[in-house]
Amino acid sequence: MIPSALSYTKAGTLDEALAAVAAGARPLAGGQSLVPMMRLRLAAPEGLVDLGGLAELVGICEDGDELAVGAMTTHRSVAADPQILASCHVVAQAASGVGSLVIRNRGTIGGSLGHADPHADLPAALLAAGGAVIVRSSRGERRIEADDLVTSYLTTSLASDELITQVRLPKGAARSAYAKFHRRAIDWSIVGVGVTIGSAGTRVAVTGVGDRPLRATGFEDVINAGGSLDEAVAQAGTGMSPLDDLDGSAEYKLHLVGVLARQAYTEASGR
């Protein structure tokens, strides 16, 4: 539980942060996942650049048909924001269930998405919503759609000099919900399912069943073709191969995908 030696700088401006990241420093957002990993020496960055002083990365505002959420906005702020609750409910609901209140007060949406833990809720919620992130480097800015963000365990498609600065949430994701199953209130999801019933169809994303959040295409195909919810639930785990571990067997987790997809879909339908 003793981290290895490292250098620490607190960025005063976004440009300073980008320069530090480009030089190899690991960005420190809320620290709720990274710091425990460092204490276990599962992560041993040589340098950290603390984003905690960058007010420009905090806040939520409307921007066309999307909501723009600063990457350093805390889970608690996301969960309580009236605009997100009203127009992209699945993300607010996922944020409201992350860890404990103490963790939600510190953990950030950008940090969670950039960390890309395979049991995290926000990446799946963003995927279900069909959102995106804006990433920046000294080379410029680009947009990464949620479908393309997480590539593997704790790995994203960001280049090594890029930083998530903003999260884009579609305002058309009002009919949406997030359902999760975990053992204690403060635990990671064993399985979590986000559902958005949008004008272009239903999107369903699942956490905890692979190396990254996965679209439940089996469920989506049935529902989008006008099939019944029971049929969709039966197909919810298609193509997913979760691991057997202390949380339960692969069979159990696949079963949970169906249970939670039903729950989230039903809840979203009523919204």
Place this chain on the structure above:
Amino acid sequence: MATVERVTSGGIGDSVLRKEDRKFVTGEGRYVDDLKLPGMLHGAFVRSSFGHARIVSIDASAALAMPGVHAVLTHATLPVVTGVLSASNPGGDVRHPEQAVLAKEFARYVGEPVAMVIADDRYLASDAVNAVHVEYEPLPVVVDAEQALAPGAPLVHAEYDSNLCKTLESITDGFDAALAKAPRKVTLRVHNQRVTPMPMETRGCIGDWSNSTGEVTLYTSTQVAHFVRTFISIVCGTSEAKVRVVTPDVGGGFGAKLNTYREEFAVCAASKVVGRPVKWIEDRTENAVATIHGRDQTQYYEAGVAENGRILALKLDAIQNNGAYNQLLTPSISHLTLFMVPGCYDIQDVSITIRQAFTNTTPTDAYRGAGRPEATHGIERLLDAIADELGLDPVEVRRTNFITEFPYASATGLSYDSGDYAATMDVALGHADYAGFEARRAESKQNGRYRGIGLSTYVEVCGLAPSAVTAALGIGAPGWEHSTVRLHPTGKATVITGTSPHGQGHATSWSQIAQTELGIPFEDVEVIHGDTAFQPYGLGTYGSRSLAVGGIALYRSLGKVREKARELAAHLLECSVDDLEWTGTSWQVKGSPDRAKTIQELAYAGWTAATLPEGIEPVLEATTFHDPPNFTFPFGTHICEVEIDPTTGRIEILQYTAVDDCGNVINPMIVDGQVHGGIIQGLGQALFEETVYADDGQMRTPTLVEYLVPSAADVPPMSLHRTTTPSPSNPLGVKGIGEAGTIAASAAIVNAAVDALSVLGIRHIEMPMQPARIWKLIEEAKS
């Protein structure tokens, strides 16, 4: 239960707010890690990454080359004279394998300390640990106790011909005949899983050895400072009179700190080597492997039963996993199980055999309840299995078998002091609305859920312990307790106690007793403990003993001071002691309130010694060493009501009702707190917690992500009540409540879950009842 008003000062029976809490809640507690001695260095341990291995070589050259690293010590270079000692059955019919302070040739569990690094700071020490290269030759591993006792199992200790540590046996003469005569037989296998005590403050210690005087001071987070002092002197080879052990504030123990550990010896010996104080603070992942675990007992029950549910004969064959070595009391813990196998039931024919096995795992030892939860969980599960088998109500099976007359001589040799088990159960049934349960079950069924209700009618043995009994059990330590009461010239009082509070609130409860018994106001009493330099030998805090043994020692010292004050008062008032009456705060001439001396006036008079009666020494001060004549036997009924969602397997506790009887109560608020915490700890074992080893000896639950301790959000609605049956064994009529909640809770919760699923034909569930397991049971039962 009527709401009891909380007050800031009071005597016996008042819910006085805890005087020690202000410093804890404002962050002003002082724990070992808060102590910084001049010149202090920091230690860290290289620990075995193998479950079983021969240590081929240790290369510390890279670590020693790091600037700021002072030493890397191994078995060969650490200056100690013996290995770790056990108090259980020294020299008796038990195998005590050598446990070197740092591993000698073999490492026998993951986490066993192999070398110790001393460095300028804790971070550097950790880096240096990683730089020590240990070459291991892996050896065959056995982690399961039943497998360890099977023929051909890998030997944990090659010097023995098997992994058997000790066999405990208690078989009554009439058992075979009684079992043969019984018309019905009920069998049950129960595994009481391995758990980790997980105090909020991990262990930690500072050794400070003076090479000029030979004096050594150890600051350590412990429940048993004097034990530690005795053992430090023996292991480190120095005079006990030169060893001082200081216990600062201790952030929880749960039995984990009722021990003497390798690291405590190592910091002292290391300090001797480097000539500077050496601190070691255990981190959380170290705590998971380096601090004792609890439970890990597998039980095979067979009951011979009459058609009405009366138990005629009871057999238990159990296997206890001791881990790789015997810690302080490892072989004695399952003796407490043996004692309590019959529970609160009148069963005079028993056959109990408990075999203890060595395995390649962290040693097990006392964990809240220490042996008794294993007995209670087993017998309470068995009672429900009997009811299920015979088609009887579990309540009636209990009523049929309850012990009803006291004192009661149990088949395992105990004398239960007092109780009224049926009365307590009836109170609980009322509060839990047991009669209305079936309607609630039907309602849940309508919603697609299974509802169940379960009882645990427990009795436990605490107030450890009459010294003659510990001696008879082969424990090389007594069970008495010490107290000193000292009145100062200003009339204030200091109470020195040999108990060792680490969350229990002794400063408050002891002050309440002093106010009631000696008339010194609550706020004028200071309670001090935990420094062997100034206090007489004390045995510490464990086994729900502090009040029933240490509290009685205090009561007796207070009485001695009060009687000395009486002689002084008679002298000053020029009357006979028989003419005086105690008002609660003063001695007065009977019927003459104007002729009186307050206890404060008498304290001053005793100190000035201006005029003393003949044969009376100055100063009002008294010391007592109290050896209890018997254990105490708290009891009660806990009732749990659960609902199970078959789609996920989640168990929700809807209501938890507890009626406990711990005899007379000093502070109702503190008792409630102990019961709340105890129940949650039992709930943790029932629903969440399990320390899991892989077959290769690696621990699969090394962090709090895998090892699930209940959080505040997981606490169910609890309804607490009490009955009061004083213990006849001590003058305060107290019993003990520190462990009762934990002892009772797991069986009530599991019984409720089994009851919920009994419609599916399920008759037993092992702990922890994680959702995945419940879901699978339901799916299998349905198909």
